[in-house]
Amino acid sequence: MAKKKKEPTAAELAEAVRRSFDDWEHIRKKGTTDPTWGDGTNMNLVRSHILNDQERLREACKREGLKKCPFEARRKPPRMYRDNYLAPPRRKGKLPTMVEIERKRK
Numbered sequence: 001m002a003k004k005k006k007e008p009t010a011a012e013l014a015e016a017v018r019r020s021f022d023d024w025e026h027i028r029k030k031g032t033t034d035p036t037w038g039d040g041t042n043m044n045l046v047r048s049h050i051l052n053d054q055e056r057l058r059e060a061c062k063r064e065g066l067k068k069c070p071f072e073a074r075r076k077p078p079r080m081y082r083d084n085y086l087a088p089p090r091r092k093g094k095l096p097t098m099v100e101i102e103r104k105r106k
Helices: 010-030 039-064 098-105
Strands: none
Touching: 010 039
């Protein structure tokens, strides 16, 4: 007989929601290296993880009998982005473009 998985605690789920918000913000600002999908698709995937984990967090709060659920359960989820959204390119550490090289020569 298979062992039943242990349900995550409210504190563990709150931490998962915090990490997901951080991941979403990182993708929004810096993008990903995923060549197949736009940054918007990855952001929307992380957003769905946030919504799912927030629901699981509220259920864990009820199960544990907490009077007040952590802020992460009530935090407004990030908005959806179009799937083809691309984060602005980072300039620091990248090679200059030909236009930038030409400007410096003048």
